[in-house]
Amino acid sequence: MSSFALSTVPPFLDGVYLGINAVPDAWLLIDCPSGCFCKCERIALNHDLTSTLFDPMGEHRIVQSGVTFSDFAMGNEPLLARLMDQLTARGLPGAVFVAQASSVALASQDMSALTERLSRRADVPVIPIASETFEGDWIDGFERFGEAVVAALSAIRGGDHKGTGAPGKNKVSIVGYLADRLEADHRANIDELRRLLEALGLELQTVLAGGAPLGDLGRLFDSSLLLAFPYAGSTARRVAAESGAEVLEVELPVGVGGTARFIEAVAGATGRERQADLLMRREIPLCVPAIERAADRFLQDTKIAIAADPALAAGLIRFAADLGTEVSVVAARTRSAARTIGLESAPEATKKRTLLYDATPSDLAAAITGMETGERPQVLVATTMELDVACDLAMGFVELGYPSYMVHALAPRPSLGFAGALELCQELVRARQSAEYEQSRRAAATPRETLP
Amino acid sequence: MRGRRKSGAFPTGGQESASRGTPPRQIAVYGKGGIGKSTTVANLAVLYGMAGHKVLLVGCDPKHDTSYRVTEVRPVPTVLGALQQKNVHDLTSDDFLVAGRHGVTCIEAGGPEPGVGCAGRGLSKMFEMFDTLGLLDREYDTIIYDVLGDVVCGGFAVPMRRGYAAEVFIVASGETMALYAANNICRALVRLQGNGVRLAGVIGNLRGLLDERAIIEAFAERIGSRVLHHIPRDEEILRAERERRTVVEYAPESPATAEYRALFEAVTALDPNAGVVPRAMGELGFEEFIREQVFFFRDGLKPPAPPVEGFNPALFRRWLGRALTSKLVRCRQVRFSPDGRLLLDLASRSESALLALGPRAASTNPGVHVEVLDGIISPNGEAHPAALPLARYAASRLGQIAAKFHVPLFDLFRLDSPTEVFTFESGLFAWRLGQFLVPGVTRSGPFVYAGEQFDGEALRYRFESARANLVLRLEMGAGRSGAAYSTRHLSLTVEEDERAPAETDDPDCRVEHYLAFLLALSDPPEARYAFRHRTEGVVVGSTQDWGADLRLQFFADPGFDFLANFNTAFGLGWRVGLLYHGERECSHMATYVPAPMQNIVPHPLHVTAPPGMSGRVFVSDLTEADSALGGEDRLLAALRAVAARPDIEALIVQDTCVVRVMGDDIRRCIREVEREVAKPIFYLDATAMDESAPLQPIIEFWRELISRTAAQKSRARGVNLVGYGRAGDPTLTELEALLAAFDVPVNAVLFPTLLREHALCFRDAAANVVSPFEYVRVAFSGIASWAEIPTFVPPAPYGERGTAAWLTSLLGSLGREPPGAEELAPREETRARLAEIRTRAADLEAGVVVVSTQSKRLLEAERLLGVPLLPMLADLGLRIRVLFYDPPRVRELPERLSREEFMKAASALPGLPGKLAVEPLEEPEDLPRRLAEEAPHLIYSEIRDDPRLRAAGKGQFSVNDLEAGFTGAVRTAERLIRRAAPPLTRRYQRFLVPNEERR
Numbered sequence A: 001m002s003s004f005a006l007s008t009v010p011p012f013l014d015g016v017y018l019g020i021n022a023v024p025d026a027w028l029l030i031d032c033p034s035g036c037f038c039k040c041e042r043i044a045l046n047h048d049l050t051s052t053l054f055d056p057m058g059e060h061r062i063v064q065s066g067v068t069f070s071d072f073a074m075g076n077e078p079l080l081a082r083l084m085d086q087l088t089a090r091g092l093p094g095a096v097f098v099a100q101a102s103s104v105a106l107a108s109q110d111m112s113a114l115t116e117r118l119s120r121r122a123d124v125p126v127i128p129i130a131s132e133t134f135e136g137d138w139i140d141g142f143e144r145f146g147e148a149v150v151a152a153l154s155a156i157r158g159g160d161h162k163g164t165g166a167p168g169k170n171k172v173s174i175v176g177y178l179a180d181r182l183e184a185d186h187r188a189n190i191d192e193l194r195r196l197l198e199a200l201g202l203e204l205q206t207v208l209a210g211g212a213p214l215g216d217l218g219r220l221f222d223s224s225l226l227l228a229f230p231y232a233g234s235t236a237r238r239v240a241a242e243s244g245a246e247v248l249e250v251e252l253p254v255g256v257g258g259t260a261r262f263i264e265a266v267a268g269a270t271g272r273e274r275q276a277d278l279l280m281r282r283e284i285p286l287c288v289p290a291i292e293r294a295a296d297r298f299l300q301d302t303k304i305a306i307a308a309d310p311a312l313a314a315g316l317i318r319f320a321a322d323l324g325t326e327v328s329v330v331a332a333r334t335r336s337a338a339r340t341i342g343l344e345s346a347p348e349a350t351k352k353r354t355l356l357y358d359a360t361p362s363d364l365a366a367a368i369t370g371m372e373t374g375e376r377p378q379v380l381v382a383t384t385m386e387l388d389v390a391c392d393l394a395m396g397f398v399e400l401g402y403p404s405y406m407v408h409a410l411a412p413r414p415s416l417g418f419a420g421a422l423e424l425c426q427e428l429v430r431a432r433q434s435a436e437y438e439q440s441r442r443a444a445a446t447p448r449e450t451l452p
Numbered sequence B: 001m002r003g004r005r006k007s008g009a010f011p012t013g014g015q016e017s018a019s020r021g022t023p024p025r026q027i028a029v030y031g032k033g034g035i036g037k038s039t040t041v042a043n044l045a046v047l048y049g050m051a052g053h054k055v056l057l058v059g060c061d062p063k064h065d066t067s068y069r070v071t072e073v074r075p076v077p078t079v080l081g082a083l084q085q086k087n088v089h090d091l092t093s094d095d096f097l098v099a100g101r102h103g104v105t106c107i108e109a110g111g112p113e114p115g116v117g118c119a120g121r122g123l124s125k126m127f128e129m130f131d132t133l134g135l136l137d138r139e140y141d142t143i144i145y146d147v148l149g150d151v152v153c154g155g156f157a158v159p160m161r162r163g164y165a166a167e168v169f170i171v172a173s174g175e176t177m178a179l180y181a182a183n184n185i186c187r188a189l190v191r192l193q194g195n196g197v198r199l200a201g202v203i204g205n206l207r208g209l210l211d212e213r214a215i216i217e218a219f220a221e222r223i224g225s226r227v228l229h230h231i232p233r234d235e236e237i238l239r240a241e242r243e244r245r246t247v248v249e250y251a252p253e254s255p256a257t258a259e260y261r262a263l264f265e266a267v268t269a270l271d272p273n274a275g276v277v278p279r280a281m282g283e284l285g286f287e288e289f290i291r292e293q294v295f296f297f298r299d300g301l302k303p304p305a306p307p308v309e310g311f312n313p314a315l316f317r318r319w320l321g322r323a324l325t326s327k328l329v330r331c332r333q334v335r336f337s338p339d340g341r342l343l344l345d346l347a348s349r350s351e352s353a354l355l356a357l358g359p360r361a362a363s364t365n366p367g368v369h370v371e372v373l374d375g376i377i378s379p380n381g382e383a384h385p386a387a388l389p390l391a392r393y394a395a396s397r398l399g400q401i402a403a404k405f406h407v408p409l410f411d412l413f414r415l416d417s418p419t420e421v422f423t424f425e426s427g428l429f430a431w432r433l434g435q436f437l438v439p440g441v442t443r444s445g446p447f448v449y450a451g452e453q454f455d456g457e458a459l460r461y462r463f464e465s466a467r468a469n470l471v472l473r474l475e476m477g478a479g480r481s482g483a484a485y486s487t488r489h490l491s492l493t494v495e496e497d498e499r500a501p502a503e504t505d506d507p508d509c510r511v512e513h514y515l516a517f518l519l520a521l522s523d524p525p526e527a528r529y530a531f532r533h534r535t536e537g538v539v540v541g542s543t544q545d546w547g548a549d550l551r552l553q554f555f556a557d558p559g560f561d562f563l564a565n566f567n568t569a570f571g572l573g574w575r576v577g578l579l580y581h582g583e584r585e586c587s588h589m590a591t592y593v594p595a596p597m598q599n600i601v602p603h604p605l606h607v608t609a610p611p612g613m614s615g616r617v618f619v620s621d622l623t624e625a626d627s628a629l630g631g632e633d634r635l636l637a638a639l640r641a642v643a644a645r646p647d648i649e650a651l652i653v654q655d656t657c658v659v660r661v662m663g664d665d666i667r668r669c670i671r672e673v674e675r676e677v678a679k680p681i682f683y684l685d686a687t688a689m690d691e692s693a694p695l696q697p698i699i700e701f702w703r704e705l706i707s708r709t710a711a712q713k714s715r716a717r718g719v720n721l722v723g724y725g726r727a728g729d730p731t732l733t734e735l736e737a738l739l740a741a742f743d744v745p746v747n748a749v750l751f752p753t754l755l756r757e758h759a760l761c762f763r764d765a766a767a768n769v770v771s772p773f774e775y776v777r778v779a780f781s782g783i784a785s786w787a788e789i790p791t792f793v794p795p796a797p798y799g800e801r802g803t804a805a806w807l808t809s810l811l812g813s814l815g816r817e818p819p820g821a822e823e824l825a826p827r828e829e830t831r832a833r834l835a836e837i838r839t840r841a842a843d844l845e846a847g848v849v850v851v852s853t854q855s856k857r858l859l860e861a862e863r864l865l866g867v868p869l870l871p872m873l874a875d876l877g878l879r880i881r882v883l884f885y886d887p888p889r890v891r892e893l894p895e896r897l898s899r900e901e902f903m904k905a906a907s908a909l910p911g912l913p914g915k916l917a918v919e920p921l922e923e924p925e926d927l928p929r930r931l932a933e934e935a936p937h938l939i940y941s942e943i944r945d946d947p948r949l950r951a952a953g954k955g956q957f958s959v960n961d962l963e964a965g966f967t968g969a970v971r972t973a974e975r976l977i978r979r980a981a982p983p984l985t986r987r988y989q990r991f992l993v994p995n996e997e998r999r
Helices: A012-022 A036-047 A069-074 A077-089 A111-119 A138-157 A184-199 A214-222 A233-243 A255-270 A273-299 A310-322 A361-369 A384-392 A417-445 B037-050 B079-085 B119-133 B176-191 B212-222 B235-242 B255-269 B283-299 B313-323 B389-405 B409-413 B428-436 B511-521 B584-590 B624-629 B632-643 B657-662 B666-677 B696-709 B730-740 B756-760 B774-787 B799-813 B828-841 B869-875 B899-907 B924-931 B947-952 B966-980
Strands: A026-031 A062-064 A095-100 A126-128 A168-175 A203-208 A223-228 A246-249 A303-308 A326-332 A354-357 A379-382 A396-399 B025-031 B055-060 B104-108 B142-148 B167-172 B198-205 B227-231 B330-336 B342-347 B352-357 B370-373 B448-454 B458-464 B469-476 B490-497 B576-581 B617-619 B650-655 B681-684 B719-722 B746-750 B767-770 B845-851 B879-885 B916-921 B938-940 B955-957
Touching (some): A012 A026, A012 A095, A036 B584, A077 A095, A095 A111, A111 A126, A126 A138, A138 A214, A168 A214, A168 A233, A168 A255, A184 A203, A184 A255, A184 A273, A184 A417, A203 A214, A214 A223, A214 A233, A223 A255, A233 A246, A246 A255, A255 A310, A255 A417, A273 A417, A303 A310, A303 A361, A310 A326, A310 A417, A326 A361, A354 A361, A379 A384, A379 A417, A384 A396, A396 A417, B025 B037, B025 B198, B037 B055, B037 B104, B037 B142, B037 B198, B037 B255, B079 B119, B079 B624, B119 B624, B176 B198, B176 B212, B176 B283, B212 B227, B227 B255, B235 B255, B576 B632, B584 B617, B650 B666, B666 B681, B730 B746, B730 B799, B746 B756, B799 B869, B799 B966, B828 B966, B845 B869, B845 B924, B869 B966, B879 B924, B899 B916, B916 B924, B924 B947, B938 B966, B955 B966
Parallel strands (some): A026 A062, A026 A095, A095 A126, A168 A203, A168 A223, A223 A246, A303 A326, A303 A379, A326 A354, A379 A396, B025 B142, B055 B142, B198 B227, B576 B617, B650 B681, B719 B746, B719 B767, B845 B879, B845 B938, B938 B955
Antiparallel strands (some): B330 B342, B352 B370, B448 B458, B458 B469, B469 B490
């Protein structure tokens, strides 16, 4: 990260908010000064048109305490207690999660005891989320939220983690799906995952966190197999420890290869290799020829830069290789170097790529412009936070991830599975073509020497 | 790799997660700084070690001086020190666990340098590390915490959390401050008793004062505990300290060692579950204790009569002077009689009177009982009633006031409206009570009011004497179980009562009786005391107050929308950087968003970087270590790095609430760097926690910006337009053109942005022309005062009529001849367009829903972001329907207009007669039906994507849709006509309704 410049990595609480956004009956009581709402606006008013984090009539799912200095100095539990009473009096939440802003965390309040006292006022679970606001990032926030959801589900189920019956053999759930919004893009992803799993003869019970309410998420404990996406291993293991399910850690099914590996892994874990083969025979003809045709025509030798969360970046890197393109710059949107392991090189890369993490737009731009002209990426796959880079460097731009303010999915726009591979390829072609067009325009506008 | 992490859990301590069968005994030793607790703790730890225990000795004192007596390691590392060197995720226990002698393992929290940081936070961080690294799982037999007890804030109370120490020992001497700290620790124990932590005993560390043992014993008895052992002062202990040894090692045969061994025996013999919740004393009770036990015990004196605590005689006299206005009456003295009544000593020029107010057990008079007395109350309380004109008048007057306004006696002490509602949460009730309800002297000693506590359900009043505590619980609902007294809506219960029986014989001396009397006076049918609703009497609240009833909220919180852009300094022509001093969370507020917060939270200091400007936003990026050790070093580094950049010519530093808590001196850091870099650095003191003056930092910033850049006044040229929009806006362009037609150039444009060239010539203007928007005027007045330029506030230039009025007023203010009608008219093309639009708009109706307390916003442009909404709509040819909600409970409020008053005022506005219909809205529940009616066709709302209008199938408009100027009027009208068309959901409503409903 450049010296004191603002990186594009969303902070810890953003991950918590994204999680709350993705579970419709989860409520967050956040002990913070007024101004907390401003931090949710990126999601609620700009990134996700379907978000219910805010309610114009005041029943927001983010309940800020609005703590003042006098509350802060003298103890603000009555304030929180009153808010809790208001919340539960309206019969709204499935569970209340409690978090703190950084300044409140400095007061070293005993959150465990506090939430226990608050939970006595409510007949729904009240679960604390430990604050990592100083050094965590949004992925940490999302992970902590996931763990808190499991704690809430355990509380709701009252310890009977076997559910209403033994977990069904063909019942699977997905843990750790990072639904940063519930527009048609992520809904399409979940539909695609369901479709693929059903083709294997498996029944997708629920997805944490993909728009399902807490009642539905309880079906995690009815699953015999938990598919743990990156960032969710520990969450999945907690569920499994209580339910006896098997945990299979899988990569994100990005692109043809990524989806194929996903199918292979799941089939292998469930003994459904035959169904997998049938599925592949049906799906591959529907996407591979089209993708190959487009890639051959428009994407050969294209160089791509990516700014994405590490798991998505890893998937995109592999897919890029399948398309005959090369990812030359990766800006992993995390503060943790540990999460970037494996992104710097891959067997298919011809040379080491430039890997950044916790980067600013300037860092990304500098990494790109620091390359030789012929080596610079023409396309940037990133979020709105990196859009300036694409504009300044006349790169084609594919907006993907959080935040995406420019593109809103009113119609299905998946990025996972075979359908997602088609969509991504389509987007890369569009971006590459627009970059090409812009380059041509700029070249034509450049004064040339006139003939004598 | 990241450090190991136990994610999702708060520190809960080793007892819950110990892998061995028997959890360790965990003891916390608290005491005033310098009292000798570290010495005591170290000696105990070594004795445990010598007895074969595996001991963890945890130093929780920022001085980190616990371990040096027990270990050879120098210097002793600290947890905070390690945090400064390494990322928190990379820390291991080897970074700060130190091996001591006799099997004792040591760890020190460390602390910040004096003057910075937060030691409590540092301690709390250490305990988080315990949990993360599983330190307490390591098969210790005994864990001893040495904790500084001077200030038991949240951080220093961490050892008392569940899973850590279950037993607390307090080390005290007979000195007052040592006992004060000890009592404070007891108060923390009372508060935290739910964690299971108990007071195991007091350890006397004697200083050699007179009767010191007895004093400490008396203290221990008072708080319900006992003294385990006294450690006499002994030079051998000091000699051992100098050798960096415990005395039990240095001089094992010495008397001092024998004392520590006796203490050790006493501690180990204790049943770990036999601790108590101490009977902590309040401030006043402790004072009484000291007076009795320390001073009086020593000197053999009797305690003096205490002063009347908590009562403000000056305030009461002032009120009384106002209340008794028909005669010139002075209140010479206010005091309490021995039986607890309030005595008023009144005098005029020729008369004097003595009145007594208060409850009488046998009284059947429901009002204030005022008894007329005369003369001076004799020491034994006898009185001689006499009827004097002054006395009769005063008694009658007081009785009338109390009866008419249905207020409790203490409400009469308020200088403002007696009808103002307050709640328990405001604390005013308790304050008033504290003022009035001072029971004076009971038979056995002083008994004073010591404060209130509200837990969301009940209010508890605490009273104290040197020997006894009394807690009364007040809650809503009559006839609660166990209640001693009950009014129509309130129940009063004696919850804790340590008084001796003799103190409660006389009902008139009972505090609870007195309180019940007051409550009976103040319990009107409306149940004035609201436990839950802070906004009783106010129909709509702020959108950021969760739970506010917003069914009738259609207006934005004033000023927000405009101020959303108010403080951005990213105006064209400036290379300004914005540096957040804080951690990442708040700084990300500065990233670009297309639609910033609107109508959800009235945060006026929201900074949004325009597109392309993210490269000029910076953050000092505070870490965990900084939160404990202070962030000034990091701020200085950030200031130097950012200010030195060639692409930054000025810098704004904005703090966050985190650094407010940490106490960083930002101004000092700015001054230091400003001298070095010779670039202006502005400080926006914009913490969200300080809501007292949201405009102030904006005013200061803009004033400083202009004053630093504005040249000296050279000539008076044109006018400055303030608050009319950004340079280059179509509206502003038109206003400039209109003024140019009258040879009035625009010199500079201010708010929401300021171009560099405009700042330089700001003072050149002949006048400032300021938008009527209230917030702009207030903000600008802070700037204008030094600019020495006359300021005019013409009416807002909205609509054809309004724009002409603006021009007329402005030109008149500049001393020009009033222009003729033709000169003020728009261009022919614009005029024709307006005429055509008005024809189309005549069939349309715009709707506004308003609560009577907000109705002035529709009448005064300054209250509605400077926009005259109703005149503008009328000017454009629309009909207007106002749905007017005026519930009974707001009719006493000063802001409220009745429907008739509103109609009268509105009809005086230009263009309104014949266009405006004002209809009553009887109940909020009627609103959906009313909105869904055929007309109005579009409805005013500042709520983004208003679901009420969407449900009603109506278009929405806000003040943002209304543009100033002539061509602005055309664009506005076209916009409103488009919005009035039925939206898609209305047109296809029949397909949106589920089948069964359609049937």
